[in-house]
Amino acid sequence: MKTIRSKILFVTLALVVLLGSVILFLTITTYERYKRLQVSDCRSLVDSSSALINKTILQLEGNARDLALMGEVYYQSRIRTPSLGEHIVIRNFENQRLAIGGGIWFEPYSVEQGRERVCFYAFDNGEKVVLDPNFESTAYYYPLQSWYTTIKKGATEKGKVVWTAPYVDEAGTHTLMMTLGAAIHDRNGRFVGMSTVDWELDAINRSVSAVRPTPNSFALFADQGNDFILVLSEKGVKEKVTGLSLKTIPWFNEDLRDGGEIVHNGVKYLTFFRTLANNMIIVVNVPEDELFRDINENLRNTVIVLLVVGALIAILTYWLLHRFISRPIAYLSAKAAQIGAGDLHTSISLDTEDELASLAASFNKMTVDIREHIQNLRTITAEKERIATELDVAREIQASMLPSVFPPFPERHEFDIYATMESAKEVGGDFYDLYLIDDDHLAVVIGDVSDKGIPAALFMVITKTLIQNYAYLGFSVSEIFSRVNNRLCESNEVGMFVTAFMGILNVRTGLFSYVNAGHNPPFVRRAGGQFEKLDVRPGFVLAGMEDIVYHAERLEMAEGDCIFMYTDGVTEASNPEMVFFEENRLEKALASHASEDMTGLLHGVRQDLDAFAAGAAQHDDITMLGLAFLAKKTQGDRMKEVIVPASVDALPRVLSFVGRELDSSDCSMKIRLQLEIAVEEIFANIAYHAYQDAEGERPVVVQMAIHPDPIRADVCFKDRGTPYNPLRQPDPDITLSAEERDPGGLGVYMAKKSVDRMAYEYFDGQNVLTITKYLL
Amino acid sequence: MEIEKNYDGSSLLIALTGRLDTLSAPELDVVIKTALIGVKSLVLDFSGVDYVSSAGLRVLLSAQKMMNKQGKMLIRNVSRDIQEVFRMTGFDSIFTIETPAG
Numbered sequence: 001m002k003t004i005r006s007k008i009l010f011v012t013l014a015l016v017v018l019l020g021s022v023i024l025f026l027t028i029t030t031y032e033r034y035k036r037l038q039v040s041d042c043r044s045l046v047d048s049s050s051a052l053i054n055k056t057i058l059q060l061e062g063n064a065r066d067l068a069l070m071g072e073v074y075y076q077s078r079i080r081t082p083s084l085g086e087h088i089v090i091r092n093f094e095n096q097r098l099a100i101g102g103g104i105w106f107e108p109y110s111v112e113q114g115r116e117r118v119c120f121y122a123f124d125n126g127e128k129v130v131l132d133p134n135f136e137s138t139a140y141y142y143p144l145q146s147w148y149t150t151i152k153k154g155a156t157e158k159g160k161v162v163w164t165a166p167y168v169d170e171a172g173t174h175t176l177m178m179t180l181g182a183a184i185h186d187r188n189g190r191f192v193g194m195s196t197v198d199w200e201l202d203a204i205n206r207s208v209s210a211v212r213p214t215p216n217s218f219a220l221f222a223d224q225g226n227d228f229i230l231v232l233s234e235k236g237v238k239e240k241v242t243g244l245s246l247k248t249i250p251w252f253n254e255d256l257r258d259g260g261e262i263v264h265n266g267v268k269y270l271t272f273f274r275t276l277a278n279n280m281i282i283v284v285n286v287p288e289d290e291l292f293r294d295i296n297e298n299l300r301n302t303v304i305v306l307l308v309v310g311a312l313i314a315i316l317t318y319w320l321l322h323r324f325i326s327r328p329i330a331y332l333s334a335k336a337a338q339i340g341a342g343d344l345h346t347s348i349s350l351d352t353e354d355e356l357a358s359l360a361a362s363f364n365k366m367t368v369d370i371r372e373h374i375q376n377l378r379t380i381t382a383e384k385e386r387i388a389t390e391l392d393v394a395r396e397i398q399a400s401m402l403p404s405v406f407p408p409f410p411e412r413h414e415f416d417i418y419a420t421m422e423s424a425k426e427v428g429g430d431f432y433d434l435y436l437i438d439d440d441h442l443a444v445v446i447g448d449v450s451d452k453g454i455p456a457a458l459f460m461v462i463t464k465t466l467i468q469n470y471a472y473l474g475f476s477v478s479e480i481f482s483r484v485n486n487r488l489c490e491s492n493e494v495g496m497f498v499t500a501f502m503g504i505l506n507v508r509t510g511l512f513s514y515v516n517a518g519h520n521p522p523f524v525r526r527a528g529g530q531f532e533k534l535d536v537r538p539g540f541v542l543a544g545m546e547d548i549v550y551h552a553e554r555l556e557m558a559e560g561d562c563i564f565m566y567t568d569g570v571t572e573a574s575n576p577e578m579v580f581f582e583e584n585r586l587e588k589a590l591a592s593h594a595s596e597d598m599t600g601l602l603h604g605v606r607q608d609l610d611a612f613a614a615g616a617a618q619h620d621d622i623t624m625l626g627l628a629f630l631a632k633k634t635q636g637d638r639m640k641e642v643i644v645p646a647s648v649d650a651l652p653r654v655l656s657f658v659g660r661e662l663d664s665s666d667c668s669m670k671i672r673l674q675l676e677i678a679v680e681e682i683f684a685n686i687a688y689h690a691y692q693d694a695e696g697e698r699p700v701v702v703q704m705a706i707h708p709d710p711i712r713a714d715v716c717f718k719d720r721g722t723p724y725n726p727l728r729q730p731d732p733d734i735t736l737s738a739e740e741r742d743p744g745g746l747g748v749y750m751a752k753k754s755v756d757r758m759a760y761e762y763f764d765g766q767n768v769l770t771i772t773k774y775l776l
Numbered sequence: 777m778e779i780e781k782n783y784d785g786s787s788l789l790i791a792l793t794g795r796l797d798t799l800s801a802p803e804l805d806v807v808i809k810t811a812l813i814g815v816k817s818l819v820l821d822f823s824g825v826d827y828v829s830s831a832g833l834r835v836l837l838s839a840q841k842m843m844n845k846q847g848k849m850l851i852r853n854v855s856r857d858i859q860e861v862f863r864m865t866g867f868d869s870i871f872t873i874e875t876p877a878g
Contacts, residue, residue: 648798673827673857680829684798734866738840746865747830753864 004329008321015317016310027302034295039259042213042291043272046284049211050274053204053221056098057277060180060197061161063099067092067195068159068182071104075184075192080111085120086131093122093129100124100177100200101132104184106193108143117142123198147179151194155183163278165226166201166243176201176230178223180278201230208282209233214290216267222246225279256283328356336363344371391454395423398457401464403434406599414507414632415442416562418598419625420606422618429456430567430621431464435471438759438772439707439714440508443471446565446625447500447519450541459496463488463542467502474727474759477502477515478552481542485517485550488543498542501565503627505557510629511763512555512563517542520568523590527560531590533583534563562598562628564590569620573609576616581609598626639705646698646719648687651680654702658715661704665711667775674754675713675773681747681754682717682726682769690721690767706775712756716770724767725760727752778824779807786816786847793824796832805835812839816847823853828861840870850874 070088074080089103103121111118119142121132135142142148147164154162164179177200184193208221208231218234229244246252251264258273262285269285276282289296328350335348344367348360399421406418419432429449437443445467449456466487470480480502488498501522503514518541523531534555540548557563566586573581586605593604602624609622642657644650658679662672683700691698701718726748732741752758757772777800778793788811796804812818818839828836836851843849852874854862859875862868 651798670857670860676827677829677861680798684829684831732866735869736866738837738844738870741837741870743834743837746833750830750861750865 003326005322005326008326009318012314012317012321016314019313020306020310023306024303027299027306031295031299034298035292038291038295039270042270042284042286045211045213046272046274046282049207050276050282052207053280053282054276056199056204057280059096059098060199061277063092063096063102064161064180064182064195064197065159067102067104067197068184071106071184071193071195072186074104075106075111076187082120085118086122089120089122090129090131093124097124098199099197102195102197103132103135104193104195105135105142105148106184107191110192118193121196147181147196148194151179151181151196152183152191155181155191155194158183158185158189163225166223166228166230169198169200176205205231211282211284213284213286216290217284217286219285220249220252220281220283222281222283223279224275224281230280251285252283261288324352324354325356328352328360332356332360332363335360339363339367339370344374394454394457398423398428398461401461402432408434409436412436412507413630415505415630416598416628417442417444417626418602419446419623420602421621421623423621424452424569424618428452428621429460430569430623431460432565432623432625433464433468434625434627435468437471437474437504438757438770440506440770441759442505442507442627443468443502444505444565444625444627445500445502446522446567446623447498447542448567448569448621448623450497450499452621455494456496459494459498459543462491463498463500467500471502471504472757474757476552476725476761477504477513478550479728481515481517481539481550482548485542485544485548486546489546492543497544500542501536503555503563505627505629506761506763507629508632509763510557510559510561510632512557512629513552513761513763514555515539515550515552517550518544520566520571522563522565523587524555524563525561525590525594527558531564531587531594533587557629559629559631562601562626564601565625565627567621567623569618569622570605570609570624572620573613573618573622574616575612575614581612585612598628601626639703641701641703643699643701646687646691646700646721648684650687650700651683654679654683657702658704661706662713662775665706665713665775671773671775675715678751678754678771678773679715681751682771685726685747685751686717686719686721686767689724690719692722711775713773713775714770715773716768718766718768720766723762725762726769727758727760777803779804781807781811786814787819788812788815788817789819789821791821791824795827795829796825796835797827797829798831801829801831801835804832805838808835808839808842812842812846814846815843818843818847818849820849820851821853822851822855822858825858826855828858830865833861833865833867836867836871848872 067089070092074085074088077084085104093099093102101121101123103119105119108116117136119135121135122129123132134140150164151162154160159182161180161182166176166178168174169177177198179196179198181194181196183191184195186192205221208219211219212233216235218232220232221230222228223230224246227245227247229246251262256262256271256273258271260271260273262269262271264285268288270288270291272284272286274282331350332348335346338346346367348363350357350360402421403419408417417434419434421428421430421432423430429451431447433443433445435443445464447460447463449460449463451459463484466484467480470483475483481500498517499519500517501514501519503512505512514536516536516539518539521534521536524534525531537551537553539550571581571583571586589605589608590601592608593601596604605624640657640661642654644653655676658675659672662675683702686700690700699720703716705714706712707714729745729748731749732745751771755771755773759770761768777795780791782789782791790807790811792804794800840849850872854873854875859868859873862871862873
């Protein structure tokens with residue numbers, strides 16, 4: 001149970017228990033104090049009773065001594081008249097009324113010769129103190145009475161008071177009484193008589209019996225010296241039992257002490273024990289239950305009230321908290337769940353003004369906000385989807401721009417080529433290109449625009465198209481890059497640039513001329529050897545700055561050589577630890593797949609790259625192009641060649657050579673005428689200009705081949721004269737008047753206009769100009 | 777290349793037969809430069825010409841320039857292929873050309 005409700009319940013209960021514990025502790029402390037107070041009350045009561053009895057005993061003893069002194073005065077005086085003795089005892093008795101009677105008694109014949117018994121005894125007859133005259137003559141012979149012998153025996157020294165055992169007076173009142181007395185001595189200290197005081201115990205007994213702190217309390221008053229119970233006020237026991245021995249009382253034992261406890265007849269008693277003078281004791285037993293009944297009841301009531309009030313407080317607190325916190329929260333929770341389930345039109349209303357109400361208000365605001373947000377999101381998402389769709393289309397367009405059908409030239413067996421590009425984003429800035437400029441020249445391009453996304457893709461399209469255009473115009477690689485660079489710079493407002501590497505392979509000779517614009521140098525593998533980085537002049541990037549001069553370099557590819565081009569997406573692919581793939585790993589990957597064809601090589605590198613990346617996200621486009629030179633183009637059967645001196649005189653031979661070759665095709669006179677014009681113009685140009693300063697041999701090689709499908713004629717002119725690219729000669733302005741026209745430059749222009757393609761390269765010390773004419 | 781000249785007062789008719797190419801053009805150049813003195817009207821008959829190269833065009837251009845100073849020049853009976861060469865090189869707007877009927 002982790003609900004707020006259960007927590008509230010728990011806290012409430014804990015509070016009530018804590019509070020109850022404190023109150024209970026205080027109550028119990030008070031209870032104990034009340035108990036002590038109650039006990040102390042009892043003790044005071046017992047104390048006052050005991051003090052009263054004790055005082056009586058002491059007074060009686062003092063009285064006995066006084067009376068003995070006056071007896072001595074009487075005995076030693078000369079006039080021992082009876083009236084003096086009577087006066088003494090009456091007067092004494094009048095002074096104190098604790099005793100019922102008292103007197104002085106002399107030894108037989110000690111006072112007068114011939115007079116055996118001399119005694120004076122006074123008592124209270126109920127009205128006044130009177131003298132009892134009977135003791136001198138009656139049969140009651142006092143010297144042999146037990147009380148006389150006891151006192152005479154015990155009173156061994158002056159002032160000592162002797163008590164008799166309790167007895168029932170048979171001579172007078174017949175009540176239980178005790179006699180105490182002291183010795184009377186003559187001048188020589190000889191015992192001559194005694195004083196006695198008779199103490200009737202009834203009054204004492206009554207006051208002892210009255211010591212009853214609770215109704216069922218009972219008291220015991222005993223003469224311990226004589227093992228004699230004077231009174232026992234226990235209910236159910238005969239009232240004022242006397243004469244019994246203490247030993248017969250079952251609860252009375254030696255361990256009995258003041259403040260102790262006894263259990264008698266199954267009831268627990270608190271015992272108050274007092275020892276009085278003359279070895280007398282008072283024991284008061286108070287039933288504990290009775291004594292503490294009131295405060296026990298109070299305690300019980302307090303506890304009950306506490307429990308009830310505590311429970312009420314707990315219930316009330318719980319109900320209030322539940323009403324004001326738990327229930328609104330549950331309500332809020334249910335509403336929030338409703339909102340969470342998508343019902344955004346839910347409104348929460350709490351009729352309070354506390355924090356929960358502001359929470360509810362926040363919820364309402366949130367609902368409205370979410371509703372608006374979702375509306376916005378819907379619009380944005382629709383927009384994003386539209387953009388995403390357009391991006392997809394853009395990617396498809398881009399992908400379709402890159403040659404993606406392999407092998408691209410199934411009929412060509414001179415080379416093996418394969419290329420892949422994988423964009424990091426929807427549309428990337430990488431590109432590659434490959435195309436045959438003519439039958440003999442295969443162009444390969446790889447590049448990387450310095451950005452990603454649509455802008456980079458657009459820039460890449462421009463770059464790729466420009467390169468292709470200039471390549472088809474027959475320019476050399478360095479010229480292509482110089483021109484493309486200037487064209488890109490003209491319209492590069494956003495400051496993008498392109499790194500690119502381009503090569504043109506002459507499949508007839510294996511010559512690979514290439515140019516680099518800040519791109520990663522490719523790897524080259526010589527037949528049977530290892531992949532090695534191609535030593536390339538770095539060159540400046542395209543679109544970076546106008547009028548950059550790019551330098552072409554050359555590589556003679558033998559059959560079986562291959563070249564691997566790539567973008568930095570390969571070497572900078574990283575694994576989850578952000579370690580780059582690097583050139584050394586690329587080199588190893590290339591080495592381990594060196595025996596495979598280009599498709600296998602690129603796939604192998606890609607697999608090694610994926611294994612290295614271990615699922616890490618691709619950050620850059622990954623583009624690779626592999627080109628293997630398999631075999632030099634075979635010189636076709638229809639390839640013919642004539643070598644003539646560079647002189648216009650040789651023109652008829654050249655023209656007749658070309659004419660002969662053309663005879664084998666069914667071309668129209670018009671086409672024949674156009675081809676003748678081109679051949680004548682080019683040859684005349686070579687004859688007039690190529691070997692201007694040279695001496696000796698001035699050979700011109702004219703080669704011609706007819707290719708089918710579509711049928712066309714290639715005518716190639718080679719001379720070892722001054723390097724000269726006729727394609728760079730500006731075209732004449734043909735709109736000028738006769739006087740303004742410059743007769744120069746017309747021949748090349750006519751030749752160019754008369755054929756379908758004209759290409760120039762300078763290779764191996766030769767100007768090589770090739771024209772192509774479609775024969776249909 | 778055959779070159780046939782027919783004077784008629786200050787008019788000169790030159791009938792050409794064969795190829796007006798790199799080899800034959802210098803020949804025509806010499807003929808024209810010597811024959812055009814005092815000529816006010818030059819007519820070149822191209823009915824026998826089946827080929828004109830840039831060298832030929834240059835000779836024709838220099839003839840046109842001379843005739844612009846002293847009279848007029850007409851090229852007639854130009855075949856379709858030659859006409860095409862003139863058009864390609866912009867000479868059709870410089871020369872006065874008469875194409876064969878039909």
